Amino acid sequence: MAIHDLNSFLSEYFQTKNCLIEENIDGKMVIQLTEEMDRELMNRPFYWHYIKKIGRQGEPMKLSMITNPYKKDEQGEWIHFGSPRLHQILNKLKQGERLTKLFEVIHTAEKTPLYPWLITNIKVSYSGRYKKDEILSMGLQLVNGRMVVDAMDKLQKIPLEKSISDYCFTMSPIIKLQSGFKRIQDTITTYIENQEHNWAKDSFEVWNEEKKTLTHFYEDNLEHKRYMQELEDLKKRYQPTIQIKVINGGIFYLKDNSLH
Known part of the structure; x- marks a missing residue:
């Protein structure tokens, strides 16, 4: 149910941003950034201002990230809960991507219904003598109430766009957004209560x-x-304290059986 390391989270994050993952082996990841992500993360405003001024094509940087603690002395940024780079990414998510809306890409000539899914990525922080964080990804279908775990992993296999495909139409949600969040929160609370503490x-x-x-x-x-x-x-x-914080979320309109 939980993502116990950061590798999957970072991989999903950069793939959703259309960045190329050039290497992802044993906790070491090399990412070729897009121009948009270079501007977001690399703090090079003067470079991009100059490039655009002279009419040239800029060269986005590559990021080398290490999440395997046994490799943290190798070349690259050592990423862990509390590292500045991770905080930067999470803050960007909070600022601009708390809730998005996307549609599954469907190539059809027949009328096809798309069902609304509320999908949220949530950080659970355990704090006491030691500290631990988990990232949970939950999905709830807002028509029939079906819930799936590891939703972002499953969503990665589905092509998505900001506009709805031709001949497709959206089903109206029966479960309101607030009630959906409450169901997800209750599920996570039950998950936490059933753990050894x-x-x-x-x-x-x-x-x-x-x-x-x-x-x-x-x-x-x-x-x-x-x-x-x-x-x-x-x-x-x-x-001892436990905090639950929503990283980001979205409404995704998908075919009936796209998320299993």
Whole structure:
């Protein structure tokens, strides 16, 4: 259900941006950027301004990304949860791609219905003594309520366009968008609740031990301002929390059985 590493997420992201993945082996990826993505990610406004001014064709850069921790010393950008490049990509998604609408490309001469799917990519962050992130991709058909997991993986195999194909028409959703998001959220909540949470138990144990040590140190002055501050710092460091955040999503109009 979950994507436990970043390789799949990055590969899907750049493919949806029409970038060429020149290499993707064992956690090392080389991406040939398009001009649009070079402008988005590489911070070269003066280069592109100059190229356009002289009427030449610009040369988009290549990105080498490494998600395999055993290869992080090799040539390329070491990408992990918290790395600046990943934050940049996620921020771009938040800014401009929170919700998109695309249609499956259909070559037909007959009237063909397309069904609305709500598809969302969601980050689940576990925070305590240790930190962990998962990226989940969920799809919900807004007519019959069918739900699929790893939706983006399945969507990669389907040709999509911003305009609807000839002879195709859209089916009206029965499930409202807000209700659809709620169903997806409930599914993810159930998924989280069914997991083992030894990480949280471990965090509580360490937190309590650290509080005992701190209290013993300040036992004669538990009202001390520094004691209260350090107690709050321990809470921020060790209190187990789970956050769910939508990265992006979209409405995709697809043939009846396109997502299995």
